[in-house]
Amino acid sequence: MRLTCPLCGDRDRREFYYYGAEDYLHRPAEGAPLAEWDNYLHLRDNPAGVLRDLWYHEAGCAQWLLVTRNTVTHEILGTELVAERKA
Amino acid sequence: MRYSGLKVITEGLFGNKGWTPAWRDPAPKAEYDVVIIGGGGHGLATAYYLAKNHGITNVAVLEKGYLGGGNVGRNTTIVRANYMIPGNTEFYSHSMKLWEGMEADLNYNVMHSQRGLINLFHSDGQRDYWVRRGNAMINQGDDAILLEREGVREHLPYLDFENTRFPIYGGLLHPRGGSARHDAVAWGYARGADKRGVDLIQNCEVTGIDIENGVVRGVQTTRGAIRAKKVGIIVAGRSSQVAAMAGMRLPIESHILQAFVTEGLKPVINHVVSFGMGHFYISQSDKGGLVFGGDLDFYASYAARGNLPMVEHVMEAGMTLMPMIGRAKVLRSWGGIMDMSPDGSPVIDKTHVEGLFLDCGWNYGGFKAVPASGWCMAHLMATGNHHEVAAKFRLDRFATGHLLDEEGTGSQHNLH
Numbered sequence: 001m002r003l004t005c006p007l008c009g010d011r012d013r014r015e016f017y018y019y020g021a022e023d024y025l026h027r028p029a030e031g032a033p034l035a036e037w038d039n040y041l042h043l044r045d046n047p048a049g050v051l052r053d054l055w056y057h058e059a060g061c062a063q064w065l066l067v068t069r070n071t072v073t074h075e076i077l078g079t080e081l082v083a084e085r086k087a
Numbered sequence: 088m089r090y091s092g093l094k095v096i097t098e099g100l101f102g103n104k105g106w107t108p109a110w111r112d113p114a115p116k117a118e119y120d121v122v123i124i125g126g127g128g129h130g131l132a133t134a135y136y137l138a139k140n141h142g143i144t145n146v147a148v149l150e151k152g153y154l155g156g157g158n159v160g161r162n163t164t165i166v167r168a169n170y171m172i173p174g175n176t177e178f179y180s181h182s183m184k185l186w187e188g189m190e191a192d193l194n195y196n197v198m199h200s201q202r203g204l205i206n207l208f209h210s211d212g213q214r215d216y217w218v219r220r221g222n223a224m225i226n227q228g229d230d231a232i233l234l235e236r237e238g239v240r241e242h243l244p245y246l247d248f249e250n251t252r253f254p255i256y257g258g259l260l261h262p263r264g265g266s267a268r269h270d271a272v273a274w275g276y277a278r279g280a281d282k283r284g285v286d287l288i289q290n291c292e293v294t295g296i297d298i299e300n301g302v303v304r305g306v307q308t309t310r311g312a313i314r315a316k317k318v319g320i321i322v323a324g325r326s327s328q329v330a331a332m333a334g335m336r337l338p339i340e341s342h343i344l345q346a347f348v349t350e351g352l353k354p355v356i357n358h359v360v361s362f363g364m365g366h367f368y369i370s371q372s373d374k375g376g377l378v379f380g381g382d383l384d385f386y387a388s389y390a391a392r393g394n395l396p397m398v399e400h401v402m403e404a405g406m407t408l409m410p411m412i413g414r415a416k417v418l419r420s421w422g423g424i425m426d427m428s429p430d431g432s433p434v435i436d437k438t439h440v441e442g443l444f445l446d447c448g449w450n451y452g453g454f455k456a457v458p459a460s461g462w463c464m465a466h467l468m469a470t471g472n473h474h475e476v477a478a479k480f481r482l483d484r485f486a487t488g489h490l491l492d493e494e495g496t497g498s499q500h501n502l503h
Contacts, residue, residue, distance in 0.1 A: 001386075001394050014396050018386040020340065020499060038486040041498045042338035042429045046327035048389040055386075071341070072389045 001074050006081050007061040015059035021045070022052040022066065025082065048072055054082065090194055109274060110281035115288050115310050119147045121468060122306055122315035124293045124329055125322035126150025128159035128269075128454065129446055131276035131287075132461020133321055133468070135193075138283035140462070141469035146285045147315075149308060151292035155273030158324050161391075161423040162454045163346050163380050165359055165370065167204050167264035169231070171223040174479030174491045175432060180227045181476040182459030183263060189458060195275030197267045198373055204264025204359040205234070205242060207408075209253045213363050217259040224261065232260040243360060245411050253364045253407065264359060266370050266378075272457055296332040296443065303333075303442040317468055319444045324389075324424040326447035333440055337447065338429050338485045340500035342383045343422040344451050345393035347401065349415040351375030360408075367404035369412075377415055379405060383425065383451075385501050393422045425451050431503030432491035435463050435473070436482040444468050445482060450503050 001013040021044050028036040045051075048071060055065045064082035069075060088094075088107055098105050121137060123130045126148045137143040150156075168183035170176045190197055208214045221231035235257045240248060248255055281287055288310070295307035296318065305314035322329045330337050352375050361368040369379035381401035384393045398420065405412050428434065428448035433456070435446050446464045449456060463477035473480075479491055485498075496502040 012396075013394060018501065020501070021387065034486060038338075039336075042485040043336045044327070044338070044340050044500070045336065046340050046387070048325070048328060048341070051387060053387060071387055074388065074390055074394070 001076070003055060003065065003067060003076060004079050005057050005060055005063070005065060006079060007063060008057065011057070011060055015057060016065075017056040017058040019054040019056060022054065024054055025066070050077065090196075109278040110287050113286045113288065115147060115149075115291060115308070115313050116286065118305070118314040119286070120145040120315070121317045121319065122146070122313055123148045123319045123321055124306065125320070126154045126277070126287060126289065127157045127321070127323065128155065128273050128276065128457035129323065129449075129460045129464070130319070130321040131155070131273055131280055132457050133319060133446065133464040134280040134285045135276045135283070136461050136465035137469060138280055138285055140465060143469055144284035146280075147313065148280065148285060148287050149291045149293055149306070149313070150287070150289045153289050154277050154287060155270055158423045158453055159273045159457065160270055161346075161421055162269055163368070163370070163378050164266045164269045164372070164454060165204070165264070165368070166199065166267055166455045167261055167359075168227075168229045168455075169204065169206070169220065169224050169259075169261045169264065170493060171220045172491060172493055175493055176223060176227045177476045178459055178463070178480070179455065180229050181462070182456055183229065185458035185462060186267070186455075187263075189272075189275070193275040193279045195271065195278060197271040197275050199265065199267040200373070201263050201265040202358055202370075203242070204261040204361070205239065205258040206261070206361045207239065207258040207363050208256050209363050210256065214256050221259050230262050232262065234258045234260050242358060245355070246409055247407065250407065253362075266359060266372070268373070269454060276461070293329065293332070298333060298440050298443070301439075301441055303440050317442045317444065319446060319464060319468055321446040321464065323426045323447055323449050323453055326426050326445075330445065330447070333438065333443055335438060339426045339448055340387050341389055342385070342425045342427045342501055343388040343390060343393050344380065344383050344425050345397055345401070345420055345422045346378065346380035347417050347420045348372070348376040348378050349412070350418050352377065352415060355411070362404055362408045364404055364407060365400065367401060367408060369405065369409075376418065377412060383427070383501055389424055391422050391424060393420070425449070427500040427503060429485055429498040429500055430490035430492040431494055431496070433460070433480050434482050435460065435467060435477045435480040437467070438482065
């Protein structure tokens with residue numbers, strides 16, 4: 001599997017560290033109810049199909065990427081920088 | 088039909104014409120007391136123990152493919168009871184005892200072989216860890232023997248003892264650990280359940296779960312609607328999808344774990360050996376193939392096939408530990424889809440829907456858990472109470488903070 005980093009181009013999967021689903025971008029506010037933290041830390045949609053998840057270009061530009069890909073076929077449908085993501 | 092050595096001999100003498108199918112192929116009835124979704128190891132074991140321990144025989148097991156076609160047929164067949172933390176240790180200890188009586192109980196040869204498991208360690212820190220874990224196992228009533236370097240050499244003379252980066256300091260021997268014939272475990276439970284009246288319904292995919300006023304009423308399937316008083320979801324690898332039919336969002340991320348097998352060789356590896364360099368473990372099947380594997384591919388996947396970086400890593404680890412295996416040719420590799428939970432431990436629990444039960448989140452430890460998972464899930468479904476050895480496998484433990492993090496790696500799903 002290869003990922004296309006918006007800064008570095010088409011790169012080998014080995015250069016990236018995997019974090020998890022997009023949920024990690026939606027950190028609850030301080031003091032939020034425990035259910036929100038549970039949702040953020042533990043619960044996942046976990047689709048068999050298109051998923052958006054977070055990859056860190058550890059051996060490259062050190063940027064976090066939001067990758068859209070298919071978990072059944074391993075097809076990469078798109079990548080964007082988390083830093084430039086429109087909220 | 089009862090199987091025996093005499094039966095094998097007499098059938099052999101008379102052309103093997105007297106064998107009959109090991110289970111029926113019934114059409115689904117309109118209603119059951121219990122419907123089990125998932126005809127894998129855990130689902131079949133649950134059905135078996137519902138019938139055997141609780142006398143509940145009006146049960147259907149619904150399987151979308153064929154019996155045992157999922158993870159129970161796609162693992163590395165290791166059986167062990169070497170867990171450390173309360174909540175896990177008593178459960179796997181119970182499972183080991185069930186393994187030890189399984190063949191006699193099921194009248195089925197599952198080729199359970201207690202050949203001994205050795206976890207190697209390569210530093211003082213790793214030694215301390217394994218000493219502690221061994222003590223926890225002994226406290227639980229299971230067996231653990233600390234081997235120094237020379238002790239390991241007696242058991243495993245073929246390892247590379249000259250390795251400077253990962254010197255072999257010793258290992259923890261778990262003599263009752265070993266392996267079993269994975270398919271046979273599924274078949275044995277299937278046959279035992281069928282014999283007690285359970286309907287095993289294959290090619291029957293559940294497409295919906297009927298719930299009225301918070302109470303489960305049955306399931307919709309590709310072979311029609313089936314009413315049920317109780318429904319158990321036991322579909323590791325697809326837990327999130329099936330639970331979503333009941334409006335649930337699970338603490339599970341699915342990951343791929345690869346395994347490999349070589350061509351058949353003469354007996355060379357007598358134990359199950361795990362290497363503490365990263366995550367590599369190996370055993371030899373009764374057919375002669377070396378069966379080995381390593382870590383997850385680390386990204387969420389349902390592909391049932393892995394990528395090359397982990398293939399490379401596993402081969403490197405194997406060559407580092409025992410260079411002799413470089414002469415063997417790899418025949419096949421495959422991937423299983425793991426229900427990875429945020430603490431590395433499973434769930435056997437009720438759900439927010441009355442009559443709907445959930446057994447999932449086995450990470451990569453599901454095979455050895457098959458008998459105890461079935462035993463405890465059947466207990467829960469029959470009595471409404473958690474079995475004492477599975478009492479901590481609660482679905483709400485993530486929300487309440489009562490995590491069972493055996494490895495202490497935190498709440499990231501892929502780190503267990």
